[in-house]
Amino acid sequence: DTGVSQDPRHKITKRGQNVTFRCDPISEHNRLYWYRQTLGQGPEFLTYFQNEAQLEKSRLLSDRFSAERPKGSFSTLEIQRTEQGDSAMYLCASSLGLVKNEQFFGPGTRLTVL
């Protein structure tokens, strides 16, 4: 499978716990994006990497959220001290950066905070 993969697919955690999600983009894609989607809404942009550099962050990304892409390949999104309002689908997308707006999405990680 050469598409975007995300792990885990589902995560249930208790309020206050930390969680970390992983995204593996399509191998030759240098751009990687994180989005959050809640029920009945479209994806909301969180952050964007070009190679290992984090170039844009949404104001939605509070200081409890941190994202990394250490070697310009896979990326991780960590949420510290989770709150019930963090329950959502977290989507990762990647693009080649030539026709820059063709973003390909992974299946998402569904987070439930109890």
Place this chain on the structure above:
Amino acid sequence: QKEVEQDPGPLSVPEGAIVSLNCTYSNSAFQYFMWYRQYSRKGPELLMYTYSSGNKEDGRFTAQVDKSSKYISLFIRDSQPSDSATYLCAMSGTGNQFYFGTGTSLTVIP
């Protein structure tokens, strides 16, 4: 006011019907316009991509962009039950941030 407005539906049509899905937007800087299809509990799948104004056709799908009216459309001809999904419009300007509509839920009845 949201950057992108999309009627959430739900929309229900008989098999074989022509479906029209629409979004409006407020930011005149948007120049890239996309349509995604999302099945329940899956990630969005890119259907159509259009730059600036005009039409683009791909099989049963036609995307239209009218920048003067800040209005985009997706038409699905000969709709099939497998087209039942949520359709998301998305757009961006020169930056890398995408703005999505809320999605329109479509059901095609056999």
